[in-house]
Amino acid sequence: MLKRLQADFQLTIVLLFGFFSSALITPFAVYRFLTGNTVVGVLDTVLVAIIAGVVAYGWKSGRTERTGRFLVIISGLGAMMSSELLGVVGVFWMYVAIVANFFLTTNLRFAAAFTLLIIALLAVTGHSFDTLAQMWSFLATSLLLSLLSYIIADQYASQHARLKHLATVDPLTGAFNRRNMELELDLAVEEFARTRAPMAVVLMDIDHFKRINDRHGHDTGDGVLCRFARLVRDHSRHIDRFYRYGGEEFLMLLKGAGAHEAAELAEKVRRACERELRDPAGAVTVSLGVAGLRPGESCQQWLARADAALYRAKHDGRNRMVLAD
Ligand SMILES: Nc1nc2c(ncn2[C@@H]2O[C@H](COP(=O)(O)OP(=O)(O)OP(=O)(O)O)[C@@H](O)[C@H]2O)c(=O)[nH]1
Structure with missing residues (x-):
């Protein structure tokens, strides 16, 4: 309460x-x-x-x-x-x-x-x-x-x-910060228990981001983060909540959307990054893990499944979206 x-x-x-x-x-x-x-x-x-x-x-x-x-x-x-x-x-x-x-x-x-x-x-x-x-x-x-x-x-x-x-709000990217994310994810779990309206998260991580910093400097890295945040916002609904989870990792909370709808959005974001996100050396890609909230699941369990999906996306070669089991 x-x-x-x-x-x-x-x-x-x-x-x-x-x-x-x-x-x-x-x-x-x-x-x-x-x-x-x-x-x-x-x-x-x-x-x-x-x-x-x-x-x-x-x-x-x-x-x-x-x-x-x-x-x-x-x-x-x-x-x-x-x-x-x-x-x-x-x-x-x-x-x-x-x-x-x-x-x-x-x-x-x-x-x-x-x-x-x-x-x-x-x-x-x-x-x-x-x-x-x-x-x-x-x-x-x-x-x-x-x-x-x-x-x-x-x-x-x-x-x-x-x-x-x-x-x-995170001052660099304009995404909501992690503190706000934790509060709103807890509320989303409570809302789901009350209304059963579907909820899903998309965990996103820019591929080889350390390399961008190392090769082109921190300011270029910052620029990529900002452009990435703008691209995600351009490809999401106005009700979707977009947070900076930490570093080059971001999370999108989709209320009223099931796992498959979230996967469609995640795939759209992935393709948009592949097409439009650039650093001086070329294309910058992103890996994404998607998880729909299950009945009885806690916030930590929900995030852990999205994290495991993201881990699989990275492990399987990056620049891909994986839907959690
Ligand atoms: N420019 C910039 N870099 C940041 C910021 N926050 C974190 N980083 C950097 O992001 C990098 C994250 O690197 P890693 O966690 O190794 O991940 P990665 O290189 O993207 O590799 P994969 O995720 O495995 O593809 C680190 O070098 C951090 O210093 C920031 O606000 N601006």
Whole structure:
């Protein structure tokens, strides 16, 4: 669970929002029932149940962004409902909804548009306010809070993206680094156990790379690594994850693809390298080992089979792809 939260910060926000909003609304629901306000009590209970259901959906499906947007709509409608039913006392919940909206989704335009819509609806209908002064105060403070929340969320998102890039990407080749690879492979094994959607890895190793360094220098070696990384990206799907495993060894994780589909991609990459990857002395080739994830297999066992396949590709003469047993 911790690994998933570490990899998906948006999911952490969704879970925290779900937990704290339910924990805060539940005592109010009980209070409404005890004081005879059954309608609001029932609505609060339904709201908590919907939030819990949506958060559970997000956790199970992994569709964090969609879940966040559902929660934006639910929290906005919930705050509007409480304002309409309870009057100015209920309006306080609008402030919680406004701040939450800008952090539950990364689509800040959607958050801003929806927030402005509910603020406008509440102000225009005017039922929730006892005086015109209250309505204008709400309008001014809620718009100011929306603006500040937007600015902070926007700043936070760009800083988070920059830090994430630094922490997860290999600066030379632009591939994801090994730390990120280990985390995502573990998550892929968990996802496979949950959904049974096929997963495969392709382990790739540039042939005689030491010779390139020795003959032409380290900078030429670096150039070959970069061109290789670009070639692999050009020949893979945008959902495939490409990591630098170490040195001149790389790994591709293919979600939703079985071993044979992965083997086709690996063969495409091999042929592309043979055709297009060059050092000053001529063609540079690559060897590849492919393994589909099997039920009950651990991450280490999966990688060991891909590694054994790569070893066979090297042993059988290099510049070839081998599918693991
Ligand atoms: N230029 C460059 N070289 C690197 C980098 N990282 C590792 N290497 C070199 O990659 C070479 C790997 O050599 P080996 O593991 O012997 O493999 P190889 O020569 O490719 O031989 P085979 O894999 O058996 O075909 C070593 O000489 C490392 O110094 C890097 O970032 N840049």
